[in-house]
Amino acid sequence: MASNGYRNGILKGSVKVEKLSPSSNPKPSSIKSKTTSTQVSSVRRSSPASLGGVGSGVKGDSGVPGRVRVAVRLRPRNAEEQVADADFADCVELQPELKRLKLRKNNWDSDTYEFDEVLTEFASQKRVYEVVAKPVVESVLDGYNGTVMAYGQTGTGKTFTLGRLGEEDTAARGIMVRSMEDILADICPETDSISVSYLQLYMETIQDLLDPTNDNIPIVEDPKTGDVSVPGATLVEIRNQHSFVELLRLGEAHRFAANTKLNTESSRSHAILMVHVKRCVKGSEAALSIENGNGSHMSKNFRPPLVRKGKLVVVDLAGSERIDKSGSEGHTLEEAKSINLSLSALGKCINALAENSPHVPVRDSKLTRLLRDSFGGTARTSLIVTIGPSPRHRGETTSTIMFGQRAMKVENMVKIKEEFDYKSLSRRLDIQLDKLIAEHERQQKAFQDELERITIEAQNHISEVERNYAEALENEQSRYQKDYKESIKKLEEQWMLNQQKLNSDRARVEVKQEPLDMGLAVAELQKSLQNEINLRKAAEEEVNSLKSQLVQWRRSEAVGNAEVLKLRKLLEDEEHQKEKLEEEIAGLRSQLLQLSFEADETRRSLDRGGSGKILTGLDSLMSQVRNSQIKDSGNGQKAPIVNLFEQVGLQKILSLLESEDSDVRIHAVKVVANLAAEVLVMMTSIFVTILICRSKPRKDCTSWWSYVVVDAS
Ligand SMILES: Nc1ncnc2c1ncn2[C@@H]1O[C@H](COP(=O)(O)OP(=O)(O)OP(=O)(O)O)[C@@H](O)[C@H]1O
Incomplete structure (x- = not known):
């Protein structure tokens, strides 16, 4: 164990010492995803010095x-x-600021150890906790x-x-x-x-x-x-x-x-x-x-x-x-x-x-x-x-x-x-269920109460209606009974009166019964006979009246038949006359055509300069007109149509055309047609004369012209 080395087996300077401080504590906000944890977990225990520690x-x-x-915490020396x-000297020397502890081996040698925190004998309980x-x-x-x-x-x-x-x-x-x-x-x-x-x-x-x-x-x-x-x-x-x-x-x-x-x-x-x-x-x-x-x-x-x-x-x-x-x-x-x-x-x-x-x-x-x-x-x-x-x-x-x-x-x-927390959920659901059950019971009770109330109300109502009905029925019954009794009473009274009257009538009838019956029967028969007579009279009058009406009707029929025959005759005459007039019109039209033809011929001759021929034709025409005039004047009468026109007048003839009588209208048409034909003939003559006069004036022209003028007027 080296005196200057760390006795925990980690080389000096290779240990990253984490502070044991409140700030090193992780917060949920640092919780990100499983990926993060998986990545970190792969280095589990492999390198303690590189790990993040508590935080x-x-x-x-x-x-x-x-x-x-x-x-590490050092206790102060106790009394002993x-x-x-x-x-x-103490066996340890602490260097809290360096988080180190020196353990003296002897007066000149010591081992140094590093801790996450070194707490001296003066460290407060509060600091130790923190x-x-x-x-x-x-x-x-x-x-x-x-x-x-x-x-x-x-x-x-x-x-x-x-x-x-x-x-x-x-x-x-x-x-x-x-x-x-x-x-x-x-x-x-x-x-x-x-x-x-x-x-x-x-x-x-x-x-x-x-x-x-x-x-x-x-x-x-x-x-x-x-x-x-x-x-x-x-x-x-x-x-x-x-x-x-x-x-x-x-x-x-x-x-x-x-x-x-x-x-x-x-x-x-x-x-x-x-x-x-x-x-x-x-x-x-x-x-x-x-x-x-x-x-x-x-x-x-x-x-x-x-x-x-x-x-x-x-x-x-x-x-x-x-x-x-x-x-x-x-x-x-x-x-x-x-x-x-x-x-x-x-x-x-x-x-x-x-x-x-x-x-x-x-x-x-x-x-x-x-x-x-x-x-x-x-x-x-x-x-x-x-x-x-x-x-x-x-x-x-x-x-x-x-x-x-x-x-x-x-x-x-x-x-x-x-x-x-399923238990908590279960408790919560239990509470909810209890609440729902309580609510359901409350509603059911309320429903039952309401039902009872409605039932009672309905029963009361039914009782009241039944009571009212019974009262009304009773009243009605008593009223009917009263009316019935009154009616019976009246009938009885009436019956009594009738009975009394009947009795009195019987008494009277018994006294006068026989003579009364004979008189009545005779009067009845007489009355019937009279009625029969009256009815027979009325029937005879009726028959007579009908007979006279029949005779009258037959007479009227004979008159009507004669009238019909007469009218038929008239109609036939009219038709015959109409045919004649149509023939006359046809003749006049052919004459007019002839005249027109001749006039055209005459004009063409004049245009060619053949006056002699023209004159011949003109003379012929004139002679026709003159003959016509002479013929008319010869018998001292104008044509019947002209005469009729002169006699009746134009206005009258026109009014006759609108007459309701068909015979009159036919005559009017005839008159107008003949008049038109005559006028046409006359106008043609005038036209021819004018042409002659213009081409070669003659002595007799003046006199003839005057005639025309006189005639035309
Ligand atoms: N930091 C300190 N400051 C003052 N007195 C202390 C401190 N630590 C311990 N003491 C005192 O030292 C004595 C022993 O302490 P304590 O009983 O807590 O020791 P212990 O480690 O729990 O002992 P054991 O393991 O035998 O139970 C107590 O009288 C206590 O008051």
Whole structure:
């Protein structure tokens, strides 16, 4: 062992020393993914110096490396040492700022050891808590397992460091009390819970410090996870600091202790305080955890709350002692042997872990079985080794320091303890079920009440209706009975009157019955006869009237027939006349055509200059016209049509055309047609004459022209 070297086997300058400080504690926000943890886990235990230590925890199934943190604390000289070692220097020299401890071998030589924290005899309890335990406590609050353990020679201050209650002097409060203070300050009482069990391992038996009758508690190891638990231990829920301190006091009272040469209050057992912290993961943190885990398929209503279960284990080991120095004998000697045996087993495990040995003799003692998770397990572990200053105990101090040094090489796989709280879900569902059942019962009761109310109302209503109906029926019956009685009474009265009248009529009829019957029969017959006569008369009159009407009708028929024959004759005449007129019109038209033809011939002749021929034709035409005139004037009469026109006038003829009488209209048409023919003839004559006069004026032309003019007018 080189005097200037580090006795923990690590070369100077090659160790990256992590500070045991609150800031090094991992926060859930650093939990990223399984990939990260897998990558890191591949270097497990391979290079402790390169690992991140307590502050690098990341969530994952396999966890992340977290080296056991080790601090050394020096107890001040006690009264005995101040006297006995007055002339001697302490066996150790501390360099807290360098986190180094020098162990003097002699006056001129020393070995130097480096720790995660070096706490001098002046270090306050508060400082010790903050550098040793607080990071672990914070990890526990985040859902990790954590171990704070004190190891050291008897009487060096393990119980002082961990278990002081600080009732007289609060500054003296140890790690247990301060841890609980921090835990209580951090949790949410509504959703989180803390429960505590306090045990001692004495002579290889686990006893319940909170219930001394409960001894020889078995250790249970989960074959799957390797988790160690002592389910037989009393578990007390902690709600406040006071109850916890009382609990510690109770436990301390039950702890085995002995008065040895080295410690008047020497603990003869290993005390193990287990603080279970169950925290409900909330909000986005829970959602993130569920997303990363396997709870995403669960329905929100039936999704159990996600909880993180951290367990803080504070171990106050019994002190290792040299029997010759402690003076233990008898039962105390047996205790000492047992203590040393278990501490030796712990040391072997630490050695094996520190050396990455494939076999770790965990099962050699109950202490190692209990601390399985704390060394080489999943917990964050912080070890404080306590030493005394006396050079007389240099060997024990060296042993303690070496234990601490080896422990620093132990690396755990820190793993968050997060799980679904099915019990809580079950409780919650039970509560919901109870509520639903209560609500259902309440609704059912309300329904029943309502039903009863409606039934009663309906029954009342029915009763009222029945009552009203009965009353109405009764009234009606009495009214009818009354009317019936009155009617009967009236009928009886009427019958009485009729009876009286009948009687009186009978009496009268009996007196005048015979003469009355004859007279009536004769009068009746006479009346019938008269009626028959009257009816016969009326019938005869009717027949006569019909006969005269028949004669009248026959006469009218004969007149009508004669009229019809007459009209037919007239119609035939008219048709005959019409045919004649049509023949005349046809003749006139042919004449007109002839005249037109001749006029055309005449014009052509004139155009060719053949006046002689023209004259001949003209003379012929003129003679025709003149003959016509002469012929007309010869009989002293104009044509009948012209005469008719002169006699009747144009307006009259036109009005006759619109007459309703068909004969009149036919005559009017004839007149107009003949007139048109005559006018046409006359106009043609005039036209011819004009042509003649224009071509060659003659003497007789003037006279003829005047005739035409006179005739035309
Ligand atoms: N840092 C310290 N400052 C002052 N006094 C101390 C300190 N450490 C321990 N002591 C005192 O030393 C004595 C022994 O301490 P303690 O009982 O805690 O030792 P221990 O390691 O628990 O012993 P054991 O293993 O025998 O139980 C006690 O009287 C305690 O008050």
